[in-house]
Amino acid sequence: MDNYMKYNEVRNVTYRPAGVGKIFTDPDADKAREYFRDEKPRKMVEKVSSVEQVVKQLINDGDYVGIGGFGANRTPVAVLHEIVRQKKKNLGLAGHTATHDFQILVAGNCINRCDVAYIVGLEARGLSKIARKAVQNGEVELCEWTNAALTWRYKAAAMGVSFLPVRCMLGTDTEKYSAAVEMKCPFTDAKYLAVPALYPDVGIIHVHRADVYGNCHIDGIMVADHDLARASRRLIVTTERLVPNEFIRRNPASTVIPYYLVDAVVEVPYGGYPGNMAYEYFSDEEHLREWLKAEGDDDTMAEFLERHIYGVKDFNGYLDTIGGLKRLQELRIQENLVEK
Amino acid sequence: MEHNDMELMICLASRYLEDNSIVVVGTGAPCAAAMLAQMIYSPRLMIMFEAGGIGPLLPSMPISVGDSRTFYRALVASSMPEVMETCQRGLVDYTFLGGAQIDQYGNINSTLIGSDYQKPKVRFPGSGGANDLASFCWKTMMITPQDPKRFTEKIDFITSPGYLSGPGAREEAGLPPGSGPYKVITNLCVIGFDEETKRMKVESIHPGITREKIIENTGFELLWSDNLTESDPPTDEELKYLREEVDPYRYLIGRA
Numbered sequence: 001m002d003n004y005m006k007y008n009e010v011r012n013v014t015y016r017p018a019g020v021g022k023i024f025t026d027p028d029a030d031k032a033r034e035y036f037r038d039e040k041p042r043k044m045v046e047k048v049s050s051v052e053q054v055v056k057q058l059i060n061d062g063d064y065v066g067i068g069g070f071g072a073n074r075t076p077v078a079v080l081h082e083i084v085r086q087k088k089k090n091l092g093l094a095g096h097t098a099t100h101d102f103q104i105l106v107a108g109n110c111i112n113r114c115d116v117a118y119i120v121g122l123e124a125r126g127l128s129k130i131a132r133k134a135v136q137n138g139e140v141e142l143c144e145w146t147n148a149a150l151t152w153r154y155k156a157a158a159m160g161v162s163f164l165p166v167r168c169m170l171g172t173d174t175e176k177y178s179a180a181v182e183m184k185c186p187f188t189d190a191k192y193l194a195v196p197a198l199y200p201d202v203g204i205i206h207v208h209r210a211d212v213y214g215n216c217h218i219d220g221i222m223v224a225d226h227d228l229a230r231a232s233r234r235l236i237v238t239t240e241r242l243v244p245n246e247f248i249r250r251n252p253a254s255t256v257i258p259y260y261l262v263d264a265v266v267e268v269p270y271g272g273y274p275g276n277m278a279y280e281y282f283s284d285e286e287h288l289r290e291w292l293k294a295e296g297d298d299d300t301m302a303e304f305l306e307r308h309i310y311g312v313k314d315f316n317g318y319l320d321t322i323g324g325l326k327r328l329q330e331l332r333i334q335e336n337l338v339e340k
Numbered sequence: 341m342e343h344n345d346m347e348l349m350i351c352l353a354s355r356y357l358e359d360n361s362i363v364v365v366g367t368g369a370p371c372a373a374a375m376l377a378q379m380i381y382s383p384r385l386m387i388m389f390e391a392g393g394i395g396p397l398l399p400s401m402p403i404s405v406g407d408s409r410t411f412y413r414a415l416v417a418s419s420m421p422e423v424m425e426t427c428q429r430g431l432v433d434y435t436f437l438g439g440a441q442i443d444q445y446g447n448i449n450s451t452l453i454g455s456d457y458q459k460p461k462v463r464f465p466g467s468g469g470a471n472d473l474a475s476f477c478w479k480t481m482m483i484t485p486q487d488p489k490r491f492t493e494k495i496d497f498i499t500s501p502g503y504l505s506g507p508g509a510r511e512e513a514g515l516p517p518g519s520g521p522y523k524v525i526t527n528l529c530v531i532g533f534d535e536e537t538k539r540m541k542v543e544s545i546h547p548g549i550t551r552e553k554i555i556e557n558t559g560f561e562l563l564w565s566d567n568l569t570e571s572d573p574p575t576d577e578e579l580k581y582l583r584e585e586v587d588p589y590r591y592l593i594g595r596a
Contacts, residue, residue: 013511013512013513013514014512069406070391070404070405070406070420071404071406072404073391073404073406073407073408095466097391097406097468097469099404116466117466117467117468117469118465118466118467118468118469119463119465119466120463120464120465121464121465123367123403123404123405124367124368124402124403124404125403127464127465132462132463135460135463136459136460136461136462136463137459138458138459141458142457142458144451144457144466144467145467146467146468146469146470146471146472147390147420147424147467147468147469147472148420148421148424148427148428148469148472149472151420151421151424152421152424155421166428167428167475167476167514167515167516168428168471168472168475168476169471169475170475170501170513170514170515171498171501171504171509171510171512171513171514171515172447172471172498172499172500172501172504173451173497173498173499174451174466174467174471174498174499174500177457182514190514191513191514192514193514219417220392220408220411220417221391221392221393221406221410221411221417221418221419222392222417222418222419222420223391223392223406223419223420224419224420224421225419226419226421227421276404276407276408278408278411278417279408282407282408283403283404283407285403335408
């Protein structure tokens with residue numbers, strides 16, 4: 001109790017004005033409830049589709065999308081390529097450690113607004129020239145956040161509430177350029193930052209295993225996908241493998257996404273390539289380097305995109321351009337023989 | 341033993357991570373420092389990655405804070421909210437940050453250069469998890485080369501909080517009391533933070549470096565410790581583990 005009093009005495013706090021950023025998605029939890037009541041299928045039906053169909057049917061120009069995984073780890077690359085191929089426009093994006101995913105969508109000129117935690121970089125691999133150029137030219141409207149803030153914005157939506165109080169971002173320019181609002185705890189008077197629930201129009205997640213109804217297993221880290229799956233109005237799942245429902249029923253503790261969250265399931269082996277898929281294949285660092293290098297020159301980049309995305313029919317076509325099963329098996333060896 | 345600046349910074353940083361504590365690291369030098377600490381000084385140091393990896397037996401340095409190496413033979417393959425909430429709860433002792441600019445209070449810019457937010461002169465990735473870790477972890481460290489452009493009086497954007505505008509400012513902002521910048525380890529010296537003013541204070545100078553050189557490479561006025569010492573150079577043991585076990589392909593230490 002003494003400590004409690006002490007902290008309250010030093011809480012001679014002032015409240016800053018709300019962040020100047022724009023809220024790109026509606027945080028209203030009641031509207032989301034209505035949507036989930038009316039539009040989310042409860043019936044456990046087979047919902048297997050193709051990448052081409054899900055992008056055509058479930059992603060509209062102007063939609064706000066949330067992407068699962070972590071930049072170039074367990075990222076739904078097959079769907080991202082199809083978004084580019086179908087020339088979707090004016091998408092919004094939750095830039096929650098967006099690395100190769102951001103790079104793909106910028107290359108296709110698909111996004112015009114972004115909630116930023118991490119963009120334009122590919123972590124230790126360096127920075128993307130085209131992504132930087134798009135942002136520096138003001139082609140993508142930004143609102144600033146952090147990884148924790150975005151993951152908790154998903155969590156608020158997943159909980160069915162319109163905001164959550166958090167303790168990051170306070171006192172910084174990251175806060176100033178966000179859309180967060182400072183608030184007082186009604187119990188302790190402590191200062192918090194209220195971050196609005198983030199309900200994406202479409203969530204896209206790549207998983208290790210799913211059945212035809214959309215019950216999913218993910219191996220390894222979840223990143224923010226537990227909450228992203230629950231926050232998304234529509235949810236597209238791509239899976240390395242379709243498995244029998246019986247397999248799910250025998251391992252229910254591993255089911256991280258239940259069928260009633262999922263609108264479509266697509267089997268896409270190597271669907272996270274050139275990213276890393278835990279226990280399956282390592283990231284193709286050579287190809288990612290080649291992509292970054294191609295960005296140095298407009299013509300080279302146009303050729304690169306033509307060769308790998310526009311000029312192929314589907315994701316299997318892309319995998320053929322990078323060396324097919326032979327290259328993928330090398331990456332499987334890299335992933336599974338990491339022992340020293 | 342001969343060594344370069346990167347090796348020097350990693351070895352010095354590894355000495356500050358106490359045994360039986362928890363550190364959240366990213367890729368690069370911080371990860372190398374934590375691995376080296378585990379091998380020599382702090383075998384029970386627990387390493388976490390913000391994407392969800394907890395307590396891995398790292399086979400090599402990760403490329404991404406979410407790649408499969410970050411939870412290789414780990415205790416837990418968890419999630420980003422799990423790790424961030426553990427930090428917010430006050431269980432994480434150390435973290436490491438980097439950035440394009442840093443000021444005398446340890447505030448860091450990794451977002452942009454310029455004055456127009458929507459059309460910056462140069463855009464960097466942004467916070468990622470850096471702001472969160474700087475807000476929540478008890479002790480924030482930095483490993484960075486020192487030059488006057490990087491160590492600057494006024495940074496273009498406060499991405500992650502140091503001591504903000506000085507004493508009491510973190511608490512006034514609502515950040516958890518008792519947290520904040522701890523050490524800045526550069527190629528020239530080790531810098532701490534003055535208890536009273538919360539400004540950077542040089543604690544030890546690396547062998548062969550002069551006070552003048554440090555001043556030349558800093559864009560603001562530094563404080564100097566009354567017990568200013570010379571930094572202990574990397575030991576043979578540190579360099580051996582760093583070169584043979586932590587970074588055998590010299591991805592990191594070959595860059596300096």
